[in-house]
Amino acid sequence: MPTTRASPSSELGAGGRAATAAPARPAARAHRRILVGRKLAPYVFLAPFLLLFAGFLIAPLLYAFQMSLFRETLVGGARFVGLDNYVRAIHDGSFWDGVGRLLQFGLMQIPVMLGLALVFALILDSGLVLARGFFRVAFFIPYAVPGVIAALLWGYLYGPAFGPFSQMSEAMGFGRIDFLSGGGLLPSLANIAVWEYMGYNMIIYYAALQSVPRDLEEASAIDGATPLQHSLRIKLPLIVPTIIVTVIFSIIGTLQLFTEPYLMRNLAPSQINSHYTPNYYAYTLAFTSQQYNYSAAISFALGAVVAVASYGFMLLANRGGRR
């Protein structure tokens, strides 16, 4: 971390009010009771989150894991099968097809989405454009649109006979476009994901950029840097940790893709079958085939794949950072 942060001006709080008190009067020191010492503090801060986390994430996970070690059938009840379900998952072509598909999807979607988010965040943060507030809200709105209408909405936009883009293409002599068939399906779904989540990530980057101290900017100006140079050379490197967090969560989100295939299923049934993505596969196993145990095993198997991908990325990022 650059040492410029130690400068006194960066310790000023909102509205320029000094957050650090002048050296305290001895009398005041004696009156302050320290409830939570330094050693205990981190645990106290962590506790509320960790308790909820344990109750609502870890506990069901353990339960699910237990479920994955059993097999319950319509005729004959449940019995313990150990790691059988996992062996089955490893050999399950539907599972690996889904993983492969999502890796392709991720390679398409994540760089575009995060790239746009970063560029737009930098542009908005630079203060150069008009109507910043308007663009900020506007780009965020897609994230707020309820998924329930996605099928109607994208079914229309992507429609080969009645959709506007296909109709335009036909009018211009290029013939109809069937967005949801064959090779076009994955990019079309990726497009939906970019449209939905770009704003979400942009806001994260924007907040991070906004927290970079202004005095750095003055230093750059004195050095004769343009806003562009300042953004790219100074600010961007400072928000790399934030970028890493968003990349990891994008990887996780992509590999766990569920909502888009679930909502779009009826639009492209020849392509989006019940095991299009591993997470969707786990869902149909549980709720259509009533194979809850195998579904749990698939979910954990997917978790393992996600872990490999995420930690792999973090290793790469670390190595890249340590030049």
Added chain:
Amino acid sequence: MAGLPAVARAQDKVELLFWAWTPDTQTQVDLFQKKYPGISVKLENVGQGPPHYVKLRNAIKAGSGLPDVAQMEFNSIASFKQLGVLADLAPYGVGDVGPKFIDWTWKSVTDNSGKIYAVPWDSGPMGLLYRADVFDKNGLSVPETWDDYAEQAIKLKDKAPGTFMCDFGASDAGWVCAVLWQAGWRPFHLDGTNLKIAINDDIAKKWATYWQKLIDAKAIDVKPMWTTEWFAGLDAGTYASWVTAAWAPVLMQQSMKKSFGQWRAAPMPQWEKGGKITSNWGGSTFAAFTASKHPKEAALFCQFMGADPEASKLWNTKQFLFPVLKDLIDDKELMGHGYDFYGGQKVNEIFAISENQVDPSFEFAPFQDYVNQQLQDEMASAIAGNGTLAQAFDRVQDTVVSYANDQGFTVL
């Protein structure tokens, strides 16, 4: 109840929980509560179709939270019977109303042992809706047999490329099962834990070949149903007909404007000339659960909602459900309403005749959701070019047999 103190009577008030999604069901629930003031019924819509069944299954797994009575489509009865959660209504005298119902509907809710698992609510006998304007323009005649239908389809394709006789409904397993049902397909028979599975039998193959021919000739479209494109296509005249159920006319009226007055109804095409066999798509029943603390009241409720003359007439006139009671089907006035959307035709008459022709011997699987999913997946795959429809049936047979064995059934 004479002589009972008021306090005791208040304590006697029974509360039933009823899960159903059909709109405005509260009307009939209110009628019931008026007639039986000692029973109060809370109606909840917990989702339509799949989410409703997911919630039921979750509640069954958790051992709590099940309603007393729930809407149960005909095709799901076997599945919940398999889970052992459907209450037998026979001990409560529900058998008395049996004869009032159309035979195939009553047969679908009972079994040979005399148990009654549900009371029929509404149905979806099959027929044919077609565009009179498209037919006239292209010189088509209303087909009476499937061979005829295929001929007209090819004729239409030649005369008006881009206009199809229909859209192939493979994206909806309900449609697939209904049309196969009419052809004589009987894929499942359960006896104890012995399950006969014949998904890819000759009838299925014959049916598959028939539709494959039309698909290959591009005489029919293969788009998914229930999408924006599909609704638009029906309205615009891209599809000249729709082989569909009795609830479709009302649905189309609500969602189409351009084709107002151009649609007509006709009987479902037959495989044999002069045949009089049809099938059913959709339709629900009222089912009570063994977990209910008030089985007698639950049975009474089911019986009322399905068979009470006033309530059942309302189902038809208010919610436009297609009836399952003989009295209503035979009611000329009820079935004789002419609809402007259909050029003044009394469409319900056609479907009323169909109702009496539904073959009662069809049996759904004790895991119909899984079967539906497999059918949809494999047929979609075939349409995308991965083999023929006939081969799709072979694949479904394999996976379903494997699943059934997995689940502990003895597959015959």
Added chain:
Amino acid sequence: MTIAARTVHSAAFRRQRWLLTAVLGIYFVYTFIPLLYVIVSATKTNADLFGTFGLWFAGDFAFWENLRGLFTYQDGAFSGWLLNTFLYAAVSGLGAAFFATCAGYAFAKYQFRGKKLCFALVLGAVMIPQTALSVPLFLMLSKIGLVNTPAAVILPSLVFPPGVFLMCVYIQDAVSNELIEAGRVDGAGELHIFGRIAFRLLMPGFATVLILAFVSTWNNYFLPLVMLSSSEYFPITVGLSQWYASATSGSGGTVLFTIVMAGALVSVLPVIAAFLFMQRWWQGGLASGGVKA
């Protein structure tokens, strides 16, 4: 003053400004087209929805009718759903952001036994898809009788791991160690330092996580779908999707698409409002050297 403000009068600056604004404008058109479909559809009747060009209005302007239908259908269930959604999103959003901030602070500013383990655990648990959790969570909550209550939706939504990591990263930079040390030297307790000193510096990050958690709960469909079986507790997502599905239900099917579109529009408005409200915490200069203009 920002560098931008300094150079406000140069021609190059003005060219840059228009260029960049145009770039944003182009993306705005891309963002807006799907929204246009929603807006326009909400003004149509169902019969027109599929028969007219989707991105422009039809002859019959039915927006007010659809709005009225939206708020009166099913005895006005939608208003209740709107309130529910707001309750769930606000409580979960505030709670999640607060707990994530505290946890992020712990990770960012302290070294302690088990830190690495906790970190790995939180990150690792997120990697397993939530679909695996829904049935177990349902069964567990069912045992303690919390199923079909608002708590069943709110409590799990208070856990927002991405918020923890975002705040951790944010706090590392926004709150300097020197500041904390100075506080300690003054004899302030850890809680005091966090609440009085650090928190003010965290506000932009907190506001960000708050809005993200708020919208995430607002849009959550799957959790309430599994947990709730009484219409009075439904959020908008579950309610609207029920109405949407009602067209495809076969018997008794009622086409409600345009009302659902109107509902989608209405449901976006509170989110926009919350967003605009949160924006003031993002005004530049908050976390760093005041405005010296």
